Amino acid sequence: MTDMPATGPKQPSSILGLSTDELAGLSSDELTNNSVAIKMLLHYYRQLHDENSALKNDNNTLKTYVDAYERKKNNSTVGAVMLAVSNVSIGFGVNLLTSGTSWPGVASLVSGIALAVAGIAITFRR
Secondary structure, X not given: OOOOOOOOOOOOXXXXXXXXXXXXXXXXXXXXXXXXXXXXXXHHHHHHHHHHHHHHHHHHHHHHHHHHHHHHHHHHHHHHHHHHHHHHHHHHHHHHHHHXXXXXXXXHHHXXXXXXXXXXHHHOOO
C-alpha cells in the first residue's frame, strides 16, 4: 500500500482560544533568549489584561442597568394592580353613595382613593 507515516492524535495548538504556537505573533523559537520579543509578549499580555478589565467593568455596569430596570418594572406592575383594585373600590363607593347607603359607600370610596394614591406612589418611586 502506501508508506505514510503513522500520525497519532494531534495536540490542540490553543489554550482558551490563545494560540500556543504563536504568542503575540511570535513563535516560541523567536522568544528564546530574545529580550525584545519577551517585552513585546508582556506588552501584548498587558493589553489583553486591560481589555479584560474594561469588559468586566462594562458587564458590571450593564448588570446594574438590568437590575434597576427589573426593580422599576416590578414597581410598575404592583402600582398597576393597586390602581385597578382602587378603581373597582371607587366604583362601588360611588354606586353605594348614590343608592342612599352612605357609610359603606364612603368607606369604599376612601379605601379606593387610598389605594390609588399608594399605587401612584409605588409606580413613581425611584
